[in-house]
Amino acid sequence: xxxxxxxxxxxxxxxxxxxxxxxxxxxxxxxxxxxxxxxxxxxxxxxxxxxxxxxxxxxxxxxxxxxxxxxxxxxxxxxxxxxxxxxxxxxxxxxxxxxxxxxxxxxxxxxxxxxxxxxxxxxxxxxxxxxxxxxxxxxxxxxxxxxxxxxxxxxxxxxxxxxxxxxxxxxxxxxxxxxxxxxxxxxxxxxxxxxxxxxxxxxxxxxxxxxxxxxxxxxxxxxxxxxxxxxxxxxxxxxxxxxxxxxxxxxxxxxxxxxxxxxxxxxxxxxxxxxxxxxxxxxxxxxxxxxxxxxxxxxxxxxxxxxxxxxxxxxxxxxxxxxxxxxxxxxxxxxxxxxxxxxxxxxxxxxxxxxxxxxxxxxxxxxxxxxxxxxxxxxxxxxxxxxxxxxxxxxxxxxxxxxxxxxxxxxxxxxxxxxxxxxxxxxxxxxxxxxxxxxxxxxxxxxxxxxxxxxxxxxxxxxxxxxxxxxxxxxxxxxxxxxxxxxxxxxxxxxxxxxxxxxxxxxxxxxxxxxxxxxxxxxxxxxxxxxxxxxxxxxxxxxxxxxxxxxxxxxxxxxxxxxxxxxxxxxxxxxxxxxxxxxxxxxxxxxxxxxxxxxxxxxxxxxxxxxxxxxxxxxxxxxxxxxxxxxxxxxxxxxxxxxxxxxxxxxxxxxxxxxxxxxxxxxxxxxxxxxxxxxxxxxxxxxxxxxxxxxxxxxxxxxxxxxxxxxxxxxxxxxxxxxxxxxxxxxxxxxxxxxxxxxxxxxxxxxxxxxxxxxxxxxxxxxxxxxxxxxxxxxxxxxxxxxxxxxxxxxxxxxxxxxxxxxxxxxxxxxxxxxxxxxxxxxxxxxxxxxxxxxxxxxxxxxxxxxxxxxxxxxxxxxxxxxxxxxxxxxxxxxxxxxxxxxxxxxxxxxxxxxxxxxxxxxxxxxxxxxxxxxxxxxxxxxxxxxxxxxxxxxxxxxxxxxxxxxxxx
Numbered sequence: 001x002x003x004x005x006x007x008x009x010x011x012x013x014x015x016x017x018x019x020x021x022x023x024x025x026x027x028x029x030x031x032x033x034x035x036x037x038x039x040x041x042x043x044x045x046x047x048x049x050x051x052x053x054x055x056x057x058x059x060x061x062x063x064x065x066x067x068x069x070x071x072x073x074x075x076x077x078x079x080x081x082x083x084x085x086x087x088x089x090x091x092x093x094x095x096x097x098x099x100x101x102x103x104x105x106x107x108x109x110x111x112x113x114x115x116x117x118x119x120x121x122x123x124x125x126x127x128x129x130x131x132x133x134x135x136x137x138x139x140x141x142x143x144x145x146x147x148x149x150x151x152x153x154x155x156x157x158x159x160x161x162x163x164x165x166x167x168x169x170x171x172x173x174x175x176x177x178x179x180x181x182x183x184x185x186x187x188x189x190x191x192x193x194x195x196x197x198x199x200x201x202x203x204x205x206x207x208x209x210x211x212x213x214x215x216x217x218x219x220x221x222x223x224x225x226x227x228x229x230x231x232x233x234x235x236x237x238x239x240x241x242x243x244x245x246x247x248x249x250x251x252x253x254x255x256x257x258x259x260x261x262x263x264x265x266x267x268x269x270x271x272x273x274x275x276x277x278x279x280x281x282x283x284x285x286x287x288x289x290x291x292x293x294x295x296x297x298x299x300x301x302x303x304x305x306x307x308x309x310x311x312x313x314x315x316x317x318x319x320x321x322x323x324x325x326x327x328x329x330x331x332x333x334x335x336x337x338x339x340x341x342x343x344x345x346x347x348x349x350x351x352x353x354x355x356x357x358x359x360x361x362x363x364x365x366x367x368x369x370x371x372x373x374x375x376x377x378x379x380x381x382x383x384x385x386x387x388x389x390x391x392x393x394x395x396x397x398x399x400x401x402x403x404x405x406x407x408x409x410x411x412x413x414x415x416x417x418x419x420x421x422x423x424x425x426x427x428x429x430x431x432x433x434x435x436x437x438x439x440x441x442x443x444x445x446x447x448x449x450x451x452x453x454x455x456x457x458x459x460x461x462x463x464x465x466x467x468x469x470x471x472x473x474x475x476x477x478x479x480x481x482x483x484x485x486x487x488x489x490x491x492x493x494x495x496x497x498x499x500x501x502x503x504x505x506x507x508x509x510x511x512x513x514x515x516x517x518x519x520x521x522x523x524x525x526x527x528x529x530x531x532x533x534x535x536x537x538x539x540x541x542x543x544x545x546x547x548x549x550x551x552x553x554x555x556x557x558x559x560x561x562x563x564x565x566x567x568x569x570x571x572x573x574x575x576x577x578x579x580x581x582x583x584x585x586x587x588x589x590x591x592x593x594x595x596x597x598x599x600x601x602x603x604x605x606x607x608x609x610x611x612x613x614x615x616x617x618x619x620x621x622x623x624x625x626x627x628x629x630x631x632x633x634x635x636x637x638x639x640x641x642x643x644x645x646x647x648x649x650x651x652x653x654x655x656x657x658x659x660x661x662x663x664x665x666x667x668x669x670x671x672x673x674x675x676x677x678x679x680x681x682x683x684x685x686x687x688x689x690x691x692x693x694x695x696x697x698x699x700x701x702x703x704x705x706x707x708x709x710x711x712x713x714x715x716x717x718x719x720x721x722x723x724x725x726x727x728x729x730x731x732x733x734x735x736x737x738x739x740x741x742x743x744x745x746x747x748x749x750x751x752x753x754x755x756x757x758x759x760x761x762x763x764x765x766x767x768x769x770x771x772x773x774x775x776x777x778x779x780x781x782x783x784x785x786x787x788x789x790x791x792x793x794x795x796x797x798x799x800x801x802x803x804x805x806x807x808x809x810x811x812x813x814x815x816x817x818x819x820x821x822x823x824x825x826x827x828x829x830x831x832x833x834x835x836x837x838x839x840x841x842x843x844x845x846x847x848x849x850x851x852x853x854x855x856x857x858x859x860x861x862x863x864x865x866x867x868x869x870x871x872x873x874x875x876x877x878x879x880x881x882x883x884x885x886x887x888x889x890x891x892x893x894x895x896x897x898x899x900x901x902x903x904x905x906x907x908x909x910x911x912x913x914x915x916x917x918x919x920x921x922x923x924x925x926x927x928x929x930x931x932x933x934x935x936x937x938x939x940x941x942x943x944x945x946x947x948x949x950x951x952x953x954x
Contacts, residue, residue, distance in 0.1 A: 036543050038239015038252060039224035049229035049663035051135045053654030060126040064111055068155045075386055076161065076275040080153060080212075084267075086112035086121050089148035089215060099150060100180035100213035106152060117174070117266035118149050118216075120486045128261075132485070132735050132745070134654050134664050137258050138227065144262040145222040151214040151267055161275040162206040165309055170196035172269030172518065173216060175247050180213040191556040192247045192268070193517050193537070195563065199309060200273075218265040219244040223252040225259020229663045234671045238544055245537035245547040246556040248515050250482055250734075256669055257485050257734045268487045269518055277384030278310045279333050279376050281318075283562040286372055286391040287599055288356075289345075289417055292470040298353040298393050299345035306341060306376065308333035316384060317377045322370070325350035359392025359568040361473055361507040362529030363762045364781055367568070368392065369526060392526060392568030394469055398601045399455055400610045401462035403432055403442040411461050412452035414601060419451045422595045424587065428580065428604040434462050437613035438633070441604070460724040463633045464603070464610040466531070466571055472814060474719060474779045475531065476712060476760050477501070477508030478731020478742060479637065483516040485735040491520040496747045496914035496937055497732060498528040503916040503935060504742065504753060505760030506530070510606075510636055510727050513537050513577050517560060525569035532570045533636065533727070535606065536560075536589070541579020550584050557589060561596045574603045578614060606636045614638070617729055617740070619679040619703070623710035627770035631714030632723050639729035639740045640707045641679045642752040643670070646697040647903075647911055648744040652736035659693040670738040679703070688861050698952060701751030702852075702860070702899055705921045708742070708752040710769060712759030716777040717768045719816040728756070747914035754920035758849060763811070765789065765838040765847045767822075774836060776808070776817040776847075784811035786841035789819050794833040796862045798896040798925045801825065801832065830858035833896070833923060850923055852898070866953040869897035871924070873947045876931070883936055889949045890929035897924040897951035902932060907944045912936070924951075 068083030087109040098104065112121045119140070122128050131137035157166070168181070174192035178185060181203045189196035204210055221243050226235030234255045241252040241263065253259035284304035291297055300322070308314045312335050319328035320343070327348035333339040345351040357368035369392050376385040397415045404410045419425060425447045431439040440462055443449065459465055459472060466473050478501075483489050501509065509525060510533040511517065525532050536557055538547070547553050564570060573593050575581035581589055581604065593602040607614040612633030619640045620626060630638060643649075649658060657664035661680075666672060683690060683699045690696035708728070715726040733741040742753045759766070763784060764777045774791060778784060787808040793801040806820045831854045838847040854860060870893045876886040885904075891897045899921045904912045916935040924930060934947075 034542065035545060036236050036239055037545065038236055038241075039226055042224070043227055043232065047229060047232035048227050049135055049138070049232075049667045051654065051664055052656035052662060053134060055139055056129045056133055056136050056654075058123070058126040058129045061111070061124075063107065063109070066106075066111065066154065068153060070155060070158055070273065073272065074388070076164070078158060078273045080155060080271045080273055081114055083153055083155065084112035084114040085109040085152045086118065087150050087152075089150055092150050096178060096180040096185060096213055096215060097183045099152060100211045101183045102154070102209050102211055104152075104211075109152070112151060114151065114267045115171075115270050115489075117262055117264050117268050117487050118144060119260065119262040119264075119266075120488060121266070123486070131261070133652050134657060135667055137261070137667075140261040142222075142225065142259065142261050145218050145265060147218070149216045149265065151216060153212045154209050155212070155273075156209060157204060157206050164275040165277065165280070166200045166204045167274040167276065167280070168196075168198045168200045168212070169272040169274055170267070170269070171272070172267075173214070174264050174266060174268050175219040175244065176217040178215040180215070182210055191552050192264075193514065194246070194556040194559045201309075214267065216266055219247045219263055222263050225253040227258065228666050228669070228671075230666050230672055233673070238539065240545065242539060242545040243548050246514075246553055247537065248482065248487075249513060249537060249539060249544070250515060251485075254481065255671065256481050256730065256737060256740055258667065260485055264487050268489075277376070277378055277382060278308060279314050279316050279378070280307050280309070280385045281305075281374060281376050281387050282307055282338070284374055284387060284389050286389050286566055287417070288391065288393045288395065290393070290395045290469060292395060292397070295358060295469050296355055298356040300351040300353070301345065302343040302351065302372070302374070304341055304374065306331060306333045306339045308335060308337060308339070311335050315379050318374065319377065320350075320372055320374045322350055322372050323353070327351060353393065356393040358469055359394040359526070360529060361468055361531050362502050363505060363507055363779055364468070364471065364473065364529075367526060367529040369568075389566055390523075390526070391566045394568050396571060396600055397467040397470070398572075399459065399465035399467065399472075401434070401440045402426065402452065403440055404449060404452075405443060405445075408432070409434065409440065409462070410452075411455040411458040413455050413467070414452055416594075416599050416601060419594070420448055421598065422591065423448065424590050424594060425451070426604075428590075428609065429583070429586065431609060437608055438462060438611070439609045441609060459720040460634070460722050462610060463612065463722065463724050465634075465724045468531075471781060472720065472724070473507065473531070474814075475508045475634070475725030475727070476715070477506040477510065477530070478728035479510040479512045480516050480732040481512050481730055482734040483521060483732070489516075489518055489520065491524065494520055495524055497743075498524040498530060499914070499935065499937065500743050500747065500749070500753070500916055501530055501731065502528040503918070504757040505762065506731065506756070508533060508571070508725070508727060509731070511535055513539055514560070517564075519564075522564050522567040522569060526567055530569055532567070533572060533574060534570050535574045535577055538576030538579070538581065540577060546582050550582075550588075553585060554588055554592065558592055558596055561592060565597050565599070570600065572601045572603045573597070574606050577606050580605050610634070611636065614729075619682070619707060620710075621678050621682060623706050624769035626707075626710040626714040627717060627768060630711075631718055634723075634725040636727045637729040638711060638726060640711070641670075641739050642704050642708070642741045642750070643697065643700050643738050644741070644744040645701065645748060645750045646694045648736070648746055648748045648750070649693065649697065651746055659696070665738055668736055668738050669740075686859050686861070688864055697750075701921065702952070704751030705755035705899075707755070709755035709759045712756055713766045713768070716759060716764065716766060716816070717770075717775060719777055719779070721816070748911060749917070749920065751921055757919075761847050763838070763846050765836045765849050767834060767836060767849070767851060771821070773821050774819045776811050776819060776838060778811050778813060778815055778817065781813050783813045784840060784846065785809065787811055787846070788839040790837040790839070791820065791822050792835050793825070793828070794835065794896075794925065795829045796831045796833075796866070796896070801828070828855060830855045831860055831862050852923075863898050863952055866898065867893075867895050869893055869895060869924075869951040869953050871897055871900065871949040871951060873949050875947065885934040885936060887932055887934065887947050888929055889924065889932060891924035891926060894926050895953070896926065897953065899952040900924055901950055902934075903948045903950070904934060904936070905946055905948050912945060
């Protein structure tokens with residue numbers, strides 16, 4: 001969960017009480033006051049997790065000669081991503097002036113990974129074992145987070161760039177760094193998310209070797225990680241590290257990830273060397289404006305800052321190109337100063353688009369993107385600087401409830417583009433409670449009321465509704481606590497996760513406390529149509545500690561906004577997880593968003609204000625409780641346990657720790673309290689006591705499927721009836737985990753994924769678990785006409801018990817359509833299958849959904865008595881898309897094949913990953929067949945690969 005607060009905080013304290021009753025240690029943090037300082041003393045060794053397996057010993061790599069590679073990334077720009085060396089500052093006596101000169105002996109240094117953290121280097125070099133495997137993380141000393149580190153690189157200036165201005169750009173260093181070049185201190189930077197841009201012109205040697213040295217300092221308050229076991233419980237979420245925000249506050253340890261031993265210290269984002277003329281272009285912004293509701297035209301505004309590094313004024317021409325048309329303007333930039341330049345559609349016809357390609361969230365249309373090159377040319381015709389801006393044509397507006405001066409509870413639509421420049425409209429401090437746990441803001445005195453348009457047909461009052469291009473977007477997605485615990489965040493590593501989100505039908509990712517903040521994260525969100533709910537680096541108000549340096553926090557926030565504001569995927573900015581910003585930061589952050597962005601809403605709280613309270617985060621015995629107790633409003637957090645498949649578990653647990661459940665499971669987030677009371681007990685009660693890892697994971701996936709489908713279907717059931725969005729806690733794991741995830745960190749998918757994928761179909765038929773009503777949820781912008789609904793029941797042997805059909809003349813776009821409440825049967829068997837189908841006018845299946853149900857007091861153990869299903873698979877002819885495979889799965893037998901799963905495997909029988917499947921955990925009745933498509937990212941040759949289909953009753 002995001003934090004130990006409200007309901008989950010109570011659960012945590014109950015867990016501590018249980019441990020005390022069992023005669024086990026009550027940890028030091030249990031004696032803390034309300035604010036969470038984390039562990040104040042070392043953890044009792046008797047409570048540390050224990051493994052049945054011997055520790056995995058790494059193999060130390062031999063040092064190889066450092067070979068620097070400057071990789072071109074743009075005209076005049078190079079990434080310094082090879083040739084780096086790393087050493088602990090404790091082992092280096094020389095000062096920065098000497099380290100940054102040629103001739104230093106570095107034979108004892110490590111070959112370093114940049115971008116990367118200290119720990120990623122030390123693991124890759126074989127100094128420490130893979131912390132993701134078993135209990136290996138315990139073998140890595142926490143002192144890594146309490147010492148400084150030196151990075152060093154030797155390089156030469158590329159041919160053709162000599163004589164130009166040179167800039168060293170650090171895209172992200174955690175936490176602070178002294179930068180040295182050729183014996184001289186170049187500068188200092190601080191905060192994990194702020195770029196460092198340093199003028200290296202005078203220090204750079206045009207001929208000969210240059211030496212760059214970076215002394216990296218960790219966060220000053222790293223805290224003490226809690227190590228989870230069956231005896232210690234899950235522990236607090238973070239601790240002292242929160243005071244150092246902006247940094248990766250979860251790296252002290254949270255309830256979904258252990259403490260990361262270096263706290264992600266290091267050069268975690270790329271280092272670049274840029275060359276330019278006297279005037280450089282800084283953070284250009286492209287603003288797109290649609291005359292809503294008309295989307296056939298768009299007007300663009302382009303603005304940027306020009307910086308003149310010389311001692312004399314510079315006359316330059318700034319020009320851009322868009323769709324074959326150009327625009328330009330001459331500007332004089334004062335010596336040693338900055339000058340803003342703005343291009344508006346009113347002045348330049350090239351900035352007017354007719355029938356623009358719009359950017360849409362996943363499921364609503366294509367996420368179209370444009371590229372706009374900008375060039376700065378000196379008076380003599382020489383190019384001084386150039387950048388390309390990628391953007392999307394889209395406009396964000398927000399429906400919300402606000403107290404106006406003359407009327408409380410007014411439903412309005414807010415368009416940031418219509419607000420007076422830089423003006424703050426909403427008073428989030430003097431808010432009003434409108435229902436338990438839900439508040440609305442007041443309009444500030446003197447604020448311009450005309451920019452808030454009344455909403456004639458409220459869809460979800462008092463909750464937030466996000467609109468893109470004038471259309472209400474039903475937000476369904478999940479939280480990313482962190483993209484990767486070791487910050488291995490290359491595009492190649494991240495892209496399959498975004499593909500999984502897209503293929504699951506999700507359209508929003510919450511960047512929880514801003515811990516996934518890098519260019520590739522946002523670029524992939526743009527390309528895969530994922531809206532980003534973007535937090536900054538604060539966690540739960542009243543529980544987690546506040547940062548102590550507000551100026552540093554704001555400087556990092558401002559740089560993040562300026563750097564990423566062109567990404568169409570970013571939907572809003574939010575100061576923190578579960579709470580409001582500290583008073584000293586609230587107005588400053590809101591003002592920053594209004595001034596430095598101006599196109600997005602500043603949402604002041606991730607819950608409560610125009611939002612539903614967050615949670616719960618545990619498993620429900622009855623999935624219908626998601627409908628009865630939840631399924632309303634806009635929630636940014638709700639989740640449940642999600643143990644992955646056996647193959648995934650074998651990748652991160654030693655055989656001795658795989659079964660029965662051991663401390664290694666608890667260390668990988670299988671929390672002690674609730675899963676033993678309900679989740680694990682339900683596996684045995686419903687499907688019979690598991691006898692092995694494979695048996696357990698086979699059974700638990702059916703719980704995972706039902707619970708995750710129920711979460712999304714509960715919100716589906718009230719689409720636009722006081723309901724506008726639901727985000728899982730969580731969709732993405734930062735490391736190999738047993739909880740809060742749709743897929744595993746190795747890209748494998750299990751029951752939770754397919755339950756969510758089923759519920760999030762663009763056009764979806766479902767039966768509400770609370771009232772039995774059959775409804776169609778159409779979250780696309782296209783209506784469906786002349787549809788047919790089929791409703792049937794079958795017994796466990798596949799014999800049909802009943803059937804109903806209903807013609808539906810129109811399924812409106814972006815709406816919920818009630819169809820029927822099925823007639824009850826006088827008698828039903830203890831276990832039966834309900835199947836729904838939605839057909840279009842051509843008789844094609846648009847959506848199919850099914851529910852295995854049981855009578856009161858019954859269970860599903862009849863599945864264990866079914867004969868083994870004999871499934872057949874057949875690859876269909878390939879399409880022009882080499883990344884898409886189509887297969888047919890059939891059941892030629894006489895019994896149902898329950899919970900059919902697919903796995904593309906290599907010749908050794910290992911799963912090929914990453915692969916996404918269009919369906920999983922479905923039932924094939926006798927004689928049925930189903931077409932499933934596979935998206936294979938790397939398009940491997942099919943020779944030697946086989947598609948394995950397996951049912952629960954295999």
